[in-house]
Amino acid sequence: MSDDDHLPAGSLSSEYRQEWERARERMRIEVGDQKYETWFSALxxxxxxxxxxxxxxxxxxxxxxxxxxYLELIRARIAAEFKGVDKVIIEVRTPNPKTKAAQAAAPGLRSAAPSFKPMPSLALATAGEAVGETALAYQRRVCSPKIGTRTEADGFVGSPLDRRLTFATFKVGKSNDFAFAAARRAAEQCAQGAAPLFNPLYVHASVGLGKTHLLQAMARQVGxxxxRVLYLTAERFMSNxxxxxxxxxxxxxxxxxxxxxMLVVDDLQFLQGKTLRAEFSHLVNALIDSGRQIVVAADRPPAQLESLDERASSRFKGGLCVEIGPLDEELRQQVLETRIAAAKEQHDAFVVPRDVVVYVAKIITSNxxxxxxxVSRLLAHSSLNGAPICVSTAEQAIRDLVNTHEPKRVKIDDIQKLVASxxxxSRADIVSSRRTANVVLPRQVAMYLSKALTPRSLPEIGRRFGGRDHTTVIHAVxxxxxxxxKDNGxxxxxxxxxxMLNEQ
Incomplete structure (x- = not known):
């Protein structure tokens, strides 16, 4: 065993750091970008x-x-890169003593909340639109300083923008042509300083169909x-x-x-809290009444959005509401061809035959x-195995993406177990009649999640929590x-x- 074997990560030899990065890349390929960023990025x-x-x-x-x-997956990927390692132990990270000491010495550092500061211009770099990046390369880059943000001293300016998401890179088909035309016209009107033509503009669609692309394209053109334009996710709005x-x-x-x-708000379905909903409604009314453009995206129409109060819902119904439908096969082929061309700019040897493109577009119908x-999986098979890509290879590479996106059915039992953990x-504590402080909050959280994630009625949820009345569930929610x-934590x-419940 070398001297490096007992050094902390920051002091590991370049050999070990390279092995670790290769192992992380293997994990990313195995689980996909979304799951990797959610769970593995903190590892x-x-x-x-x-x-x-x-x-x-x-x-x-x-x-x-x-x-x-994920322990077995992690162990297998570690063993493939670290010679002689056959066991992995995950510990809880210990905070840096210097950081803790600094926080203790300056307890007032968080006293002033950052404010929203509108940007005179998005000031986004136009050179190298980043459309030549692969999905994996983009994920690595986006962890560096965010696009469209400023330093903390300059104040809060909204969520980051992706340089790739412009009107020029948006693929238009029968399922999204109306939404695209409405978004582009609204952006042009605002950029020219004209009065809004469609206000508010409400875009709704299922996940992965292009809502965020359209919203960021609008924010970029107006900037x-x-x-002055501000692009926010609902999560960023709630936090600040x-x-x-x-x-x-x-x-x-x-x-x-x-x-x-222009105010652009993405993923409005995640807006939570009675006070924040009311403040959002007041803001929407004030901006519309003063002739400012409002653009919102969500995963369902405004009438089905529980996160809106009646006034905001009425405002959105009174504007232009457009839906982006599922991608048809022809549009899916266009998207694939664009992604493959971008990947090929980074990897010259990456070649995907036409019959493979047709096969993938036909078999993957979700988003x-x-x-x-x-495309990421095909690229991985091509670069790691060095073999030409054919339909058989593609079938093996993308099998985890086929028929894996049925609506998630979350069970109340699963909610109770996870919250208890x-x-x-114990789960018995949550459904019991105990009213101690350490039990009441988990019980109320579990009831709230049961109302949010399951189709069960309030009386049925009450019955599943020890035979409680439906008014108890309403109070908990x-x-x-x-x-x-009030509590960001x-x-x-x-x-x-x-x-976690949607990943189980």
Whole structure:
């Protein structure tokens, strides 16, 4: 065993760092970009002791999750890259003592919440539109300084934009041509300083069909026209508005927001909390009444969106509501050809025959993200195996993407078990009549998730929680909504639990 075998990750030899990066890339290819970014991106290399490799995760809960669901996969990928390593142990990461000391010495560092600052221009680099990147290369790049953001001292300016997502790179077909035309016209009007033609513009579609692409293309064009535009995800809106309410800076924040020319909000279905919903509704009304453009995207029509109050829902119904339908086979082929051409610019030897493109477009019918995943898998097979790609190879490479996207059926039993595990109580405690503080919050969180993630009625949810009345469930749901609006930590926990339940 070499001297490097007991060094912390930051001091590992270049050989070990390269092995670790190769192992991580293998994991990414195995699970796909989305799952990798959700679970594996927080996994870090700690040290090696002979045939034993130590990894870390930031929390005990995440450590237990990885051990339960992905330990065998991790061990196999580590063994393939680290010679002589046959066992992996995941520990909980210990905070850096210097960081803790700095936080203790300066307890007021978080006292001032960042405000929303509209951008005179998005100031996005136009050279090398990044359309030549593969999905994997983009994921690596996007972890570096974000596009469209500024330093903390300059204030909060919204969620990052992807340089690739422009109107020029959007593939138009029968399923999205109307939405594309409406988005482009609205962006042109705003960029020219004209009064909004469609206001608000509401775009809805299932996951991976191009909502985010259209919204970011609009934000980019308006910003390039020197107009003030703010692109936000619902999560970013909740986080920053929640902090402003907590720190009593909400008035200044709302004044900042009302000075913009276009507000673009993505994934509105994730907006939670009675107070935040009300504030969002007030903001929408104020901006529309002052002639500012509002653009919103969600996964369902406004009438089906529980995250909207009646006033906001009425506003969106009164604007232009457009739907992006499933990609037809011809459009899926166009998307594949574009992704393959972009990958080929980075990897000259990557060649996908026409019959393979036709096969993949025919077999993968779910969404554009799965088409990205298919190209990544084909690229991996081509570069790692060095063999020509044929239909047989493609069939093997993408088999995990076929028929894997049926609607997730989350069970109340699964919710109760996961919540109990997270809060270190038993499932029996959650359904019992106990009312101690360490049981009441997990029970209310579990009821809230049952209402949000299952089709069960309120009386049925009450019965599954120890025969409680439906009014108890309503109280629990409202209680958690209010807490989420005030407590960003709880909001993050609830969102993490949702993702875990949908991954099981």
């Amino acid at each position: 870090e290399l700690l040290r090696r002791e002979g045939s034993l490799l130590y990894l870390t995760m930031p929390t005990k809960f995440l450590r237990n999750w990885m051990n339960q669901h 390039d026209g020197r107009r 508005f929640g902090n402003a309410l907590r720190d009593q800076t909400a008035y200044a924040l709302k004044e900042d927001l009302r000075s913009i020319d 554009g993200r799965d088409l990205d995943g298919a 997270h809060y270190n109580v 409202r209680k958690i909504e209010n807490l989420i609006a 709880l909001a993050q926990v609830v969102e993490l639990l949702k993702r």
